[in-house]
Amino acid sequence: MPRPLVIGNGRIMVTFDGNLEMRDFFYPHVGQWNHLQGNRNRLGVWTEGRFSWVSEPSWEKCLSYKEDTLVTDCRAFNAELEVSLLVNDAVHRRENIYLKRIVVQNLANREREIRLFLGQDFSVDENEVGDTVFFDPFRHVLCHYKRNRYFLIAGRSSRGFFDQFATGVKGFAGAEGTWRDAEDGVLSGNAIAQGSVDSVIGFNLFLPPWGEETIFYWICVGRNIQEVRALDQFVREQTPEELLFRTETYGRAFLSVHPREEQLVEDLSPQLLNAYRRSLLVIRAHVDSEGAIIASPDSDILATNRDHYCYLWPRDGAFIAYSLIKAGYGRLTRRFFDFCADALTDKGYLLHKYNPDGTAGSSWHPWLAEGVIQLPIQEDETALVLWALWEYYQEERDLEFVLKQYHAFVRPAANFLCGYVDKALHLPAESYDLWEERRGIFTFTASTVYAGLRAAGDLAELFGQPRLAERYRQSAEEIREGILEHLYDPAREYFLRGLIFNRETGCFEPDPTVDSSVAGVFLFGVLPPHDYRVGKTMEKVRETLWVKTPVGGIARYYGDYYFRQTEDLSRVPGNPWIICTLWLAQYYLRVARSVEELRRARELLEWCVRHSLPTGVMPEQLHPFTGAPLSVAPLAWSHSAYVTTLQEYCARYRELLRAREELQFTFG
Known part of the structure; x- marks a missing residue:
């Protein structure tokens, strides 16, 4: 199931599915660690002896955001229960606090009790082993924790803090989870559980005909009990209403100062x-506040891939940084470039992908294939960061920052690109394609290397190194010539996807598969878009794909x-x-x-x-x-x-x- 709602503040990222269930909770990095791991933090209603989780088909749901904000604006309506819920979710603009407002509406023409239940199904640090959840009577909150990760859960209505709670075991010894305890409308009050655990809190609301009540719920996240208690105190003093308003205002301010x-x-x-x-x-x-730009937080891909998209791919990151730069948010990308400089290997190339904390991500690119040692890289990922950095300078004129990057990233990366070439073809040496599926010499990759070296040449000239600038530009021009000579097929009248090395013949052979990524020829300036070869290629892309x-x-x-x-x-x-x-x-x-x-x-x-x-x-x-x-x-x-x-x-x-x-x- 996709994630139609995503909220965050650079350290916490929270997602919801189409059933209004929280499915991902990342901390302390955007994309790392996922303390829900696709589990469901549930929302349910009991009234007049009947119970229903909002994820059930009897609920009509409408999901949206408040205009120009990262605050959700959702409604869930159940005709059978005669109950409507109006829901807003946000992550505080600065502090590690998740906030939720729920307006419970009694749609019946009679006074009645409606009980609202919220479940917490954390697997702290992506593993349910060794978790603990306990009721803290000093603050009337629940707390999930393991090692240096603490999640304090609190909530209040006009009558005070939550009325019911329960902790228990989930997915072990025949226990589905404590959330089942809510379905009779009464929670056990069990005050602590250890191992694989979950929890539920409940509010007992007494509503007049057509009346409503507002519930506020929050989760404070930190490294120890003192830290989350201090955040909880901050919410109580400032009030969750005010914190939601400030977060909403901040989102609009982010866009209103849009240059x-x-x-x-x-x-x-x-x-x-x-x-x-x-x-x-x-x-x-x-x-992420430390510079990573993850591809996607949607953890449901785990079901088919046994991995996820919560990584920084330098290619994706470069394209995303470029879009922010062009939209006027270039300063937001500076830590991305710092991240890439820190991640650069001593040989001058970036690896396949990275975890948000800067460590190397998982990969399926081998260092050895058919007895031949190779670099497990997609060379466009290194080149595109160079390209994006030059675009940053052109827009921001942030000379001191770019000078730092010039020494830390530009020169070693450009030197690698200059040296990692097939001298017979005047093209980049073999690497994996941007789709991460095959190894060879590709039109897209070669085009990005051309653009990256052109950018490096411009930066070298900017910083008073004309001979180095000439070297980078000459290497770029040789690659351009190689692209036009070896990757354009005049008989087919379009650019090849690439060249694949045939180990049996010892030669590179053309891969004529029509591939949309050959758009890189005009995207990165190898040829102008009006060139007939570009026109024929894009016509073929349109016709075939x-x-x-x-x-x-x-x-x-x-x-x-x-x-x-x-x-x-x-x-x-x-x-x-x-x-x-x-x-x-x-x-x-x-x-x-x-x-x-x-x-x-x-x-x-x-x-x-x-x-x-x-x-x-x-x-x-x-x-x-x-x-x-x-x-x-x-x-x-x-x-x-x-x-x-x-x-x-x-x-x-x-x-x-x-x-x-x-x-x-x-x-x-």
């Missing part, structure tokens, strides 16, 4: 603009097997991806010769909005027949591609409109 908003154009529909602003907020939630169902969209490449839904490749060459569809939109933007010709790109932007979740969250890919999200949702890269493309659309619109006005003035 590029005035550059957006009147041609945009409210839907396109709202998706842009929502994308910026979703991206912000993916940025457009999904020929009512869903539409561009697939990654012909025959994509990742989450494949059909073998009818003529109709569905692969599932449609947001980022691949937006690469086509960016091509349309760059070749448009009039404001009217921008329509093709705008239609693809509108396609992305239509295929987002109702909350505005964008997935990685879509089911080709239903349009439902596949793989993970949200995917930060999808949101960043949307932000970048909309910015490009507005810039191109203004440029073409100005050209038309000048033409009209010249000729009357």
